[in-house]
Amino acid sequence: xAVSRSTTxxxxxxxxxxxxxxxxxxxxxxxxxxxxxxxxxxxxxxGNALMIVVAIMSFLACITVGAVTLVRDAAHDWQQDVLRxxxxxxxxxxxxxxxxxxxxxxAILRQTPGIGSATALSTAQNETLLExxxxxxxxxELPIPRLIVVEVADAAAIDFAALGAQIAAxxxxxxxxxxxxxxxxxxxxxxxxxxxxxxVLLLVFAATxxxxxxxxxxxxxxxxxxxxxxxxxxxxxxxxxxxxQRHFLILGLKGGLAGAAAxxxxxxxxxxxxxxxxxxxxxxxxxxxxxxxxxGPTGYFGALGVAFAIAVLTAITSRITVFRxxxxxx
Amino acid sequence: MIRFDNVGLRYGMGPEVLRDxxxxxxxxxxxxxxxxSGAGKxxxxxxxxxxxxxxxxxxHVFGRDAATLAPTDLPKLRRRxxxxxxxxxxxxxxxxxxxxxxxxxxxxxxxxHYRADVMELLHWVGLGHRINAYPPVLSGGEKQxxxxxxxxxxxxxxxLADEPTGNVxxxxxxxxxxxxxxxxxxxxxxxxxxxxxxxxxxFPARTMVxxxxxxxxxx
Ligand SMILES: Nc1ncnc2c1ncn2[C@@H]1O[C@H](COP(=O)(O)OP(=O)(O)O)[C@@H](O)[C@H]1O
Ligand SMILES: [Mg+2]
Numbered sequence: 001x002a003v004s005r006s007t008t009x010x011x012x013x014x015x016x017x018x019x020x021x022x023x024x025x026x027x028x029x030x031x032x033x034x035x036x037x038x039x040x041x042x043x044x045x046x047g048n049a050l051m052i053v054v055a056i057m058s059f060l061a062c063i064t065v066g067a068v069t070l071v072r073d074a075a076h077d078w079q080q081d082v083l084r085x086x087x088x089x090x091x092x093x094x095x096x097x098x099x100x101x102x103x104x105x106x107a108i109l110r111q112t113p114g115i116g117s118a119t120a121l122s123t124a125q126n127e128t129l130l131e132x133x134x135x136x137x138x139x140x141e142l143p144i145p146r147l148i149v150v151e152v153a154d155a156a157a158i159d160f161a162a163l164g165a166q167i168a169a170x171x172x173x174x175x176x177x178x179x180x181x182x183x184x185x186x187x188x189x190x191x192x193x194x195x196x197x198x199x200v201l202l203l204v205f206a207a208t209x210x211x212x213x214x215x216x217x218x219x220x221x222x223x224x225x226x227x228x229x230x231x232x233x234x235x236x237x238x239x240x241x242x243x244x245q246r247h248f249l250i251l252g253l254k255g256g257l258a259g260a261a262a263x264x265x266x267x268x269x270x271x272x273x274x275x276x277x278x279x280x281x282x283x284x285x286x287x288x289x290x291x292x293x294x295x296g297p298t299g300y301f302g303a304l305g306v307a308f309a310i311a312v313l314t315a316i317t318s319r320i321t322v323f324r325x326x327x328x329x330x
Numbered sequence: 331m332i333r334f335d336n337v338g339l340r341y342g343m344g345p346e347v348l349r350d351x352x353x354x355x356x357x358x359x360x361x362x363x364x365x366x367s368g369a370g371k372x373x374x375x376x377x378x379x380x381x382x383x384x385x386x387x388x389x390h391v392f393g394r395d396a397a398t399l400a401p402t403d404l405p406k407l408r409r410r411x412x413x414x415x416x417x418x419x420x421x422x423x424x425x426x427x428x429x430x431x432x433x434x435x436x437x438x439x440x441x442x443h444y445r446a447d448v449m450e451l452l453h454w455v456g457l458g459h460r461i462n463a464y465p466p467v468l469s470g471g472e473k474q475x476x477x478x479x480x481x482x483x484x485x486x487x488x489x490l491a492d493e494p495t496g497n498v499x500x501x502x503x504x505x506x507x508x509x510x511x512x513x514x515x516x517x518x519x520x521x522x523x524x525x526x527x528x529x530x531x532x533f534p535a536r537t538m539v540x541x542x543x544x545x546x547x548x549x
Contacts, residue, residue: 036424036427036428036431036435036441037423037424037425037428039421039424039432039435041423225419225421226421228419229419229421229432230432230436231404231405231408232379232381232408232413232415232419233408233409233432233433233436233480233484234405234406234408234409234433234436234437234484235405235436236402236405237401239436239438
């Protein structure tokens with residue numbers, strides 16, 4: 001062709017020596033250093049809004065985890081305190097020798113492994129205890145029960161039900177009070193708190209999933225041109241999903257960790273406030289009632305776990321959403 | 331490699347844009363697809379590329395019935411074809427180099443493995459000096475060549491090009507045509523949709539003419 005080497009051509013195309021692209025020299029500094037850029041541009045995804053949503057969700061989830069561990073720890077502490085001391089009450093019955101009964105009960109208690117000490121309150125001590133209620137009454141005339149205060153050394157070693165039954169059988173009018181009613185209530189309260197916590201976590205996760213679904217669909221719609229080019233060059237759905245998922249994983253990690261960090265700061269501040277409060281008389285009462293009221297390591301690790309769970313949830317949700325979206329488009 | 335039997339196409343409830351098309355594209359062939367604007371050239375290319383389903387008739391691509399393809403088969407067949415769109419469809423946020431490498435990246439190839447191939451091809455189409463430029467700053471002819479390079483990087487068995495000389499001046503149009511004939515000489519089948527009669531006269535080849543939705547073939 002005579003026209004083939006026109007002088008207007010700025011960059012001649014050299015058609016000869018084409019062995020269908022044999023390895024050539026290395027050109028291009030930029031590509032060599034950084035590798036190819038992301039196929040789906042990060043700024044094409046409504047990232048900031050979603051990241052804030054994810055951070056808030058992560059914060060709420062972490063607070064929930066912290067609150068649950070707090071209640072569990074406090075309930076556990078309280079239960080331990082309550083179990084450290086039990087009492088035996090011996091009611092005077094007609095025809096029964098209350099002094100002998102008290103001695104028998106003390107003997108049984110002292111033989112039981114796990115019991116630290118057992119002391120019967122003297123009549124005088126009893127009267128001091130009752131004084132505020134009964135005033136200056138002469139109490140020697142009244143049928144006042146005897147009390148035995150039992151210090152528990154190892155609660156796990158003691159079968160309180162059997163011990164109570166034994167004492168009741170051998171000593172007329174004796175009742176062992178191991179505060180079981182209180183510990184049972186505490187335990188069920190703690191269990192309910194854990195259940196409520198799980199329910200809150202599920203709700204938070206569900207809200208996160210829905211936000212990610214909306215954001216992913218928005219990103220897919222906004223990047224329709226890219227998706228169609230990817231399909232034209234032979235991309236499988238998995239590849240397309242991977243390109244979107246990568247952004248959402250990073251986004252979920254950032255948001256999740258931000259929320260967890262905020263929650264951790266809050267936990268730390270709470271712990272600090274409790275320490276300061278405990279030095280006051282009111283604080284002493286509060287800590288007597290609720291234990292240390294500080295989020296322990298379980299809470300912090302739980303928050304970290306929640307952050308990663310949210311990131312993984314975000315990535316998986318976006319992947320599934322891309323697959324479903326592509327399925328609908330076809 | 332591609333066969334149409336009584337293929338008809340309509341968009342929605344509209345009239346039939348293509349009617350009773352029956353033809354074959356054989357390996358190593360070179361053909362023009364021509365006809366007035368709106369005759370259905372782009373539609374026919376879309377059918378060839380399996381991005382449209384025919385309203386009736388049978389299409390076989392690489393021996394497979396297009397109507398019974400599983401969705402997962404589509405990417406595999408498309409990798410055996412290269413397509414150059416009328417509007418290029420380059421990704422504006424990727425460099426020329428990255429755009430051309432995209433089909434290999436989609437295959438999961440490592441950038442270090444395909445870099446040399448992409449560079450070689452970019453030099454072959456005369457874009458060696460534009461590798462790091464983004465499409466918005468490329469001229470029409472440069473975009474055209476980048477789109478062609480992207481279509482060729484995966485070594486397709488057939489190249490489909492929609493008006494590849496539509497936006498360029500005559501000298502560049504001739505260079506692109508020489509590029510296509512060279513490619514065909516190396517074994518790739520080529521289908522070029524164009525209404526540039528002067529160019530078809532300069533590089534005579536089999537010509538498929540669309541008119542009123544019907545196809546006539548001049549060898
Ligand atoms: N997506 C579409 N929806 C409806 N009609 C379309 C669509 N694409 C093309 N057409 C119609 O099909 C006919 C052929 O169009 P096209 O294939 O683009 O022709 P050509 O490429 O030869 O100019 C035209 O009448 C056009 O209006
Ligand atoms: Mg057209």
